[in-house]
Amino acid sequence: MNLTIKDVRVIVSCPGRNFVTVKIVTESGIYGVGDATVNGREMAVATYLQEHVAPCLIGRNAHEIEDIWQYLYKGVYWRKGPINMASISAVDMALWDIKGKAADLPVYELLGGKSRRGVSVYVHATGETVDDTLDRAEALRGQGFSAIRLQTSVPGLAGSYGTLGDKKDYFELQSDRPLPPETPWSTRKYMNSIEELFSKARDRFGTDIQLLHDVHSRLTPIEAARLGKMLEPYDLLFLEDAVAAENQDSYRIIRDHTTTPLAIGEIYNTIWDCKEMIQNQWIDYIRCAATHAGGITNLRRIADFAAHFHVRIAPHGAPDLSVICFAAQAHVGIWAPNFGIQEFVGFGNETSNLVFSHDMSIENGMIHVSDRPGLGVDFNEEAAKDYPYNRSYLPVSRLEDGTLWSW
Ligand code: GCO
Numbered sequence: 001m002n003l004t005i006k007d008v009r010v011i012v013s014c015p016g017r018n019f020v021t022v023k024i025v026t027e028s029g030i031y032g033v034g035d036a037t038v039n040g041r042e043m044a045v046a047t048y049l050q051e052h053v054a055p056c057l058i059g060r061n062a063h064e065i066e067d068i069w070q071y072l073y074k075g076v077y078w079r080k081g082p083i084n085m086a087s088i089s090a091v092d093m094a095l096w097d098i099k100g101k102a103a104d105l106p107v108y109e110l111l112g113g114k115s116r117r118g119v120s121v122y123v124h125a126t127g128e129t130v131d132d133t134l135d136r137a138e139a140l141r142g143q144g145f146s147a148i149r150l151q152t153s154v155p156g157l158a159g160s161y162g163t164l165g166d167k168k169d170y171f172e173l174q175s176d177r178p179l180p181p182e183t184p185w186s187t188r189k190y191m192n193s194i195e196e197l198f199s200k201a202r203d204r205f206g207t208d209i210q211l212l213h214d215v216h217s218r219l220t221p222i223e224a225a226r227l228g229k230m231l232e233p234y235d236l237l238f239l240e241d242a243v244a245a246e247n248q249d250s251y252r253i254i255r256d257h258t259t260t261p262l263a264i265g266e267i268y269n270t271i272w273d274c275k276e277m278i279q280n281q282w283i284d285y286i287r288c289a290a291t292h293a294g295g296i297t298n299l300r301r302i303a304d305f306a307a308h309f310h311v312r313i314a315p316h317g318a319p320d321l322s323v324i325c326f327a328a329q330a331h332v333g334i335w336a337p338n339f340g341i342q343e344f345v346g347f348g349n350e351t352s353n354l355v356f357s358h359d360m361s362i363e364n365g366m367i368h369v370s371d372r373p374g375l376g377v378d379f380n381e382e383a384a385k386d387y388p389y390n391r392s393y394l395p396v397s398r399l400e401d402g403t404l405w406s407w
């Protein structure tokens with residue numbers, strides 16, 4: 001079988017939201033697909049792939065995943081960075097997809113086989129009020145989900161996290177807004193209101209449901225420590241992104257004060273972004289995504305490293321990752337001995353399902369992958385032509401006095 005790479009196609013499409021997709025075609029006719037979406041910066045990664053990565057791949061043997069990974073990582077000289085790493089990630093996923101198809105095996109078999117029956121997920125309940133959020137959580141429980149992330153708008157801060165004016169979901173396409181939408185933030189108002197959400201959730205649902213919360217890096221370490229202590233009675237599965245951790249040592253401060261489990265990693269690109277937090281056991285879950293942290297090859301390396309320190313993987317699963325990334329993470333998740341949980345907000349929508357197809361199913365809060373060779377996903381280039389790129393920005397946050405804050 002001739003697996004020489006003969007074509008690398010980079011497609012930016014907007015079936016509901018913008019995605020950057022890579023398709024690698026080999027002489028044998030076998031092809032693979034990968035996701036390189038960087039929300040709000042799609043064209044940067046597409047140009048990088050097209051102009052700088054694709055020419056290096058033509059004529060190479062698609063079987064040599066590791067060498068191609070090293071070539072693109074070390075060979076670039078500049079290393080790391082979200083645009084570079086998303087490009088490597090997409091190429092890597094496509095090559096695993098090809099290897100699986102060539103071997104006639106699903107990717108999880110190539111990784112070492114199944115460690116569990118399915119990939120447990122957590123879903124989102126986001127509302128404008130506490131009761132609204134809990135009603136949504138109740139509906140999700142009815143659909144069989146037993147791990148739910150709760151986010152609610154902060155009283156007195158119209159449009160704060162989770163509710164964006166007429167856009168109810170902050171992660172919806174914002175292309176009707178020429179510049180990033182702005183949302184207000186006040187740590188005091190947030191800290192004064194957040195406990196009610198979790199105390200009411202436990203009153204209503206009891207203790208056999210898992211609750212999670214995402215702080216989106218808006219606190220300082222000592223504020224996060226206080227929040228962790230405040231939420232201890234409500235037994236969270238984890239508190240996510242309490243503090244931005246360019247300075248990883250911040251997590252030591254939080255850890256010194258609270259037993260609430262901590263998670264971070266959705267914007268990380270390499271193991272170096274989380275090495276100290278993992279090896280010092282300051283966090284419990286690492287949330288790196290296959291699309292942003294170097295594909296299946298590097299997600300596996302991060303998982304293996306984390307396993308030595310009792311840290312489990314809980315990959316990012318927002319809707320700005322295409323279903324190709326979900327499939328890659330599902331294959332890693334079903335194999336990884338230290339898999340924790342997968343974030344899940346659905347396998348796209350009606351429109352995106354016209355462009356992406358997949359073989360995964362969800363049942364009783366678990367994703368199941370089929371035994372189809374490769375990743376079990378496909379991308380319809382013809383259908384994608386009907387949905388051209390549509391510029392859209394993520395929101396930004398400002399304090400009430402106008403200071404720009406982490407969003
Ligand atoms: C999450 C994330 C997302 C991100 C989004 C940015 O935990 O799911 O925080 O909602 O904000 O993916 O592009």
Ligand code: MG
Pocket residue numbers: 214216240241266
């Ligand atoms: Mg998050």
